[in-house]
Amino acid sequence: MDTDALSQAAVLSAAKDDRPETSSATGMLNFLREYARNFLNSRLLDERRSLPPALVSDFAAAGLLGLQIPRELGGQNLSHTDMNRVFTQLGAIDANLAVFCAVHNTLGIAPILLSAPEDVKGHVLPRLAMGQALTTSAISEPGIGSHLRGMTTRAAKNVDGSYTINGFKKWISLGGDARYVNVFAQLHDESGRPMGITGFLVDSRTPGFGIGPEMLTLGLRAVPQYDLSFTDVRVPSSALLGIEGDGLATAKAAFMGGRVVLAAMSVGAAMRSLELAQRFAEGRAVATGSLAENGRIRERLAEAGAAVQAVKTLISRIATWQDEGREVSDAWFFCAKILGCELGWGAIDTALQVLAARGFLDTNTVGQHFRDYRLFRIFEGSTEAISVFLGTMLVRNPDEFTKLVQQAQPTAQVLKLIDRVAEVGADRPDDDAAQHIHAAVVGELVCWTLLTMVTSEVVDQSPMHAYTASWTEHQMQQRLRTARRSSHRNLPTTTEFADHVAGYAEVIGDVDQRRWPGEEWQADPLLSPR
Incomplete structure (x- = not known):
């Protein structure tokens, strides 16, 4: 990449009048809803493994490719709160569109905004906002x-x-x-x-x-x-x-912001999935009457709804702090990634279960959400890896856990649970394998601590907020009850388990499939250069 290629001053000057008009988040939501109703075919996107040719220019015109680029550079300069609204909407429509915009805006644009030289920003960012290039x-x-x-x-x-x-x-x-x-x-x-x-x-x-x-x-x-x-x-x-030598700081900043965006997208997909499940339950008659009135189904849907509401409250809190210019600890971003993606996908799974056979149809919106959003539990750090990292960090520095608690205003009941989390963290086992398990348990408990704190603060906003706070606290209590024995179980050794799995061959035999020749994926040899 030479400087001349970066500048393209003549191109930018000619295209200046074509920059996306500034748009409110509400305007973007309206655009996306109309686009979904009239122009989108998610099934074809999935089958063809490609986005519609006009999508990049359409999204650029709506301002979706420069969400936090400054307006003087052709962007929308959205707040974190408004950006989360946009990604929740995208998540409800199609994971492909959501990830496309998220990669471009967070993993791509954010490092440039944060760390590129000013003249490079001036040359590159307008092109990205206009959809002339992706990043x-x-x-x-x-x-x-x-x-x-x-x-x-x-x-x-x-x-x-x-x-x-x-x-x-x-x-x-x-x-x-x-x-x-x-x-x-x-x-x-x-x-x-x-x-x-x-x-x-x-x-x-x-x-x-x-x-x-x-x-x-x-x-x-x-x-x-x-x-x-x-x-x-x-x-x-x-x-x-x-x-x-400071590249990790730039990468980390982009990834942290991206983790909240993943949670926002998961919330949107979970909302859409539960919306469909509720519609189905209300219209489905079973032996006991309306499926929606079945106590067990009501419980499953309510719990999934509480999980979504809890994550929505969490990412709203993080975004508010970011918009206020407050420093937000990494643990909050990790929590958004871990619980946002785990609970979001869990809600989608619940919706699929309620839809029964209809949920298992690949033509069903929920079925595609089930496949697409499964990756979010792995994307930008798997749940297991981040949980162990977070738990290890806080076990080694227990004062950091205290600082996290001080960022919110937990109730007296929640404070008692927080004290128990600290006790679990201090009870560190000796051997390496148990320490990894212990760190994962602590990391998960810390996430539920943060979720319980933020949901308890908004308990009076609605009956669903009250149910969500109660459900979240109950989830934390359950995890505390099993926490102590979770990290002290006697695992088989690595060799013992490998020998056990090797024994599967006696039951299932050798079923590795022969890999068929891949000529159909390659250029015809007669058409290739010699």
Whole structure:
């Protein structure tokens, strides 16, 4: 990516009058609802594994591709509260559209807004807001998962101040479609001395930038995940995001914001799924009468509704603090990711169960939500990985848990539960495996603590808020009852369990399927260059 390619001053000047008009969040919601009713076919998106050709320009015109870009650069400058409203709406309509906008706005634009040089922002951000280009981040690699410090992609600083990038990235949303990719790599100076993880804004047209195969995923088929490769990709000094060696701070800021957005999308999908389940229950007659009046079905739907309301309250609280300029602890973002995605998908699963056979139809909206939103429990850090990380962090620094509690105003009853969580955290086992389990238990308890605190503060807003507060507190109490024995169970050794699984072959035999030749996926040899 050279500076001339970044600037494109003439193009931007000519396109200035075509920038999206500033739009309120309400205007965007109205646009999305009309778009869903009149122009969207989610089934075709899923089958064709692609977005409609006109979608990028349509969404750009509505302001959806520059949600938090400043208005002077063609964006909408939305608050966090309003952005969550938009993503909740997108989540209710189609996960593909939601993830497309989320990747572009949070993983793509956010690092540029935060860390790119001012002249680069001025050249790139208007293009992104106008839909002339898309953007994403490339962090994950084939072997590192959530362990970012194990990153193997390498950047070398050259004597002229430029940088050369080599390596591979995997599972990159929009990786094959984005013009600008925030690439994070281990930087080494001219002498080969390591300088830490560093971010670079890379133009995908730069020589050496390679796009690998698309992953054939279970859901979210219209927003493909790609492998990317970098072979001597040379970028100018202006491509640097932030300062050398400080790339994790830039990546972390984008991921933290993205985790709340994932929760907002999950809330929207869960609301839509429960809406359909309630409609079905009201119209379905069973042996005991109306399905909606069946006590067990009422309980399942009410609990799912409480879970959604609790997460909605949580992300609203986080967004309010962000809009007020308050510092928000990482634990709140982790909590939004863990419980937002777990409870959101759980509500979708409940809706599918209530719909019975109709829920299992792949043509059903709830069925597609079930496939699409399952990934959210893995996206941007799996529930297990983040729970262990959060629990470990707070076990080692118990004062941080106290600070978290002080950010809200828990009731006396909730404070008693919080004291019990602290006791569980202090009861750390000795062996490594038990410590991992203990950390996961503590991490989950901390999340439920935060959820219980925020729901207890709005208990008087409506009967459903009251039920939600009671349900959330009950969930926390249940987890506290099982917490102590959860981390002290005697696990089979790694070898013992591996031997046990190896014994399955005696029951099920060798059923590995022969991989058929893939010529149909490749260019005809007679049409290939010789």
